[in-house]
Amino acid sequence: MTLAGDILQITALSLLVAGTSTLVATLIAVPIGTVLGLREVGSARLLRNILFTLYGLPPVLAGLLVFLLLSRAGPLGPLRLLYTPLGMVIAQVVIVTPIILGITMSVVSTVERRVKDTAFVLGADRYQLSITVLREAAAGVLTAIMVGFGRAISEVGAVFIVGGHIEGQTQVLTTTIITDVAQAEYGHAVALGVILLLLAAVIYSLLYRIQERTLP
Template sequence: MDSITEGFIKAFHLIITLNTDLLGIIFLSLKVSGIALVISTAIGIPLSAVLGLKRFPAKDFVISLTNTFMGLPPVVVGLFVYIMLSRSGPLGFMGLLYTPSAMVIAQTILAFPIVVSLCHSAIVGVDPIIRQASMTLGATPFQITITIIKEARYGIMSGVIAAFGRVMAEVGAILIVGGNIAGYTRVMTTTIALETDKGNFELALALGIVLLFISMAVNIVLHLIQKKGMVK
């Protein structure tokens, strides 16, 4: 019990003193996940608008495929990206394997279907009267789309935050494609796994505490957004 207490004390000391290694790992985690989220959101929201507002062949298939990909096993994504970026793979010439860029690619693939599916649900949930009223007032298709997206903004924000929570807690894919290289591709989740195996519980506990606080903050923001959307 004393060793556990001592481990927590040392872990909080690392956090309070702003340990350099700890901050570097946290910053890299936020950077990789943040970039992946921006990319998946920039592509996912327009696609979800198309799926929600347009009619085209195989639309139902695309929606079903996107919903299925929400549950993609991270290790499968990591394996796929590894094969694509390996020296013998089609993108091996880019030299991205075991770099933060490879981690961004893997996390983008994981976040993308979550953004698309949840944003699509928010868009199709908008009252049809709003679209009809916009058409009656002579709005262009683009203006109608923007109006509907604005109306669904709370649901869209919830989808984006949910995707961020998913990629922040991910370990399998980025471990495969990033290699967990100290000072270069080592993020919070992979460091926790490594340091626990090594018996260095202080750093693992410190990162675990930070990750829990980030997860709590994400869930609080998500709850507030959903609550605000319900009373809108």
């Protein structure tokens, strides 16, 4: 494969893994975060504290846990997901979900009480009330997704352990930068670093535009 083809493949896989894990984490975290954010009860507070702790979960530890789950002797070993992009997605979902969930829960719980009361007096049922609150919190939820994607695209430890950095199969931008530096391929590492930065800039500007539109 040519150098350009090689870089293109690594970049595409980085986007695919980070994008898929952010999407899956969003689908899990936003509904749960909304429900928990609407309930100011003791159990929700306890869960919030646990989530805040998980914000600081070291990616290598998450990677190790997923590695043990997916390894041959692990409970999910028969699925043969270790050293595959899907395995990398699972590892990143573990890292990103608590972040999106925690921020969603916080922004939903800070939506004015009057929003809930207004929807209630206008005849909303429980589901319609949740959707209304989520709509009011849309800008904050989008921020949660942006933070989650940022964590996923820049993450290196977990994808290295679970993906194994196999050439042509599980190489992503961050793991390639690490190995390039180890092999004194500084020029290649810097080029990949610039690509990573540009990708982040393009994606964030797109999300920012969406966020601007959701603001009043």
